[in-house]
Amino acid sequence: MPEGKLIATLRALHEGGVEFILVGGLAAVLNGAPVNTFDIDVVHSRDAGNIDRLLPVLDALGAVYRMQPERRLRPNASHLASTGHLNLIARYGPLDLLGTIGRDLGYHDLLTHSIELDIGEGLRIRVLDLETIIAIKEELGGEKDRAVLPILRRTLEEKRKAPGQPPGQSQV
Amino acid sequence: MLVGMEVSDPDRLTDYSPDGVDLTLIRWMLSLTPAQRLEFLDERINEILLIRVLNAGR
Numbered sequence A: 001m002p003e004g005k006l007i008a009t010l011r012a013l014h015e016g017g018v019e020f021i022l023v024g025g026l027a028a029v030l031n032g033a034p035v036n037t038f039d040i041d042v043v044h045s046r047d048a049g050n051i052d053r054l055l056p057v058l059d060a061l062g063a064v065y066r067m068q069p070e071r072r073l074r075p076n077a078s079h080l081a082s083t084g085h086l087n088l089i090a091r092y093g094p095l096d097l098l099g100t101i102g103r104d105l106g107y108h109d110l111l112t113h114s115i116e117l118d119i120g121e122g123l124r125i126r127v128l129d130l131e132t133i134i135a136i137k138e139e140l141g142g143e144k145d146r147a148v149l150p151i152l153r154r155t156l157e158e159k160r161k162a163p164g165q166p167p168g169q170s171q172v
Numbered sequence B: 001m002l003v004g005m006e007v008s009d010p011d012r013l014t015d016y017s018p019d020g021v022d023l024t025l026i027r028w029m030l031s032l033t034p035a036q037r038l039e040f041l042d043e044r045i046n047e048i049l050l051i052r053v054l055n056a057g058r
Helices: A005-015 A024-030 A048-060 A077-081 A107-113 A130-140 A143-161 B023-031 B034-054
Strands: A020-023 A040-044 A085-090 A093-098 A114-118 A124-128 A169-171
Touching: A005 A040, A005 A048, A005 A093, A005 B034, A020 A024, A020 A107, A024 A040, A024 A124, A024 A130, A024 A143, A024 B034, A040 A048, A040 A107, A048 A077, A107 A114, A107 A124, A107 A130, A114 B034, A130 A143, A143 B023
Parallel strands: A020 A124, A040 A093
Antiparallel strands: A020 A040, A085 A093, A114 A124, A114 A169
């Protein structure tokens, strides 16, 4: 089976040695929530070494800012070191690199709230856990966040009722 | 087992939370592995994008 576009992007980040945590809608899906999403949101480590590893991966993915894509504006090291959000379009689709999420939570703050998941073809990545996804959306309280909260909360309830997790999921 | 049985009251085969969330869909998602969830989403996105291309401008 050919590799999907989502996994191809995540594999590029992983194989480039980039430290990141998958967050947002795709993280919710991987946690078992039946929500739809089209982009990949990751919180990357803003350590200098990680930014050095991330830049060539972004180049290889042809990542440019989604705003004014015709100008092919590429993120640089100082952009990646910021706490802001970089909304990019890459070879395999939209990719958002988030310096922080919620109340200024960065990669190292979120690490203990992440789980490592096997997403297929031998690839294991860190994914924000469902409890934290819910907590951040509750804090943000925007209309878009509120809309998805009932599904996330019910998914968490059902997970807690379930006798065991499906294979490929382990707490880290 | 419900497979193959005639169902007189299909409402009994639904399970919605008080706030309207389809719990059967959640349980189905939870029955998959994370890799299967990713694969399913990838396929769905590709199908939707194909439909959008086929209907471009409409």
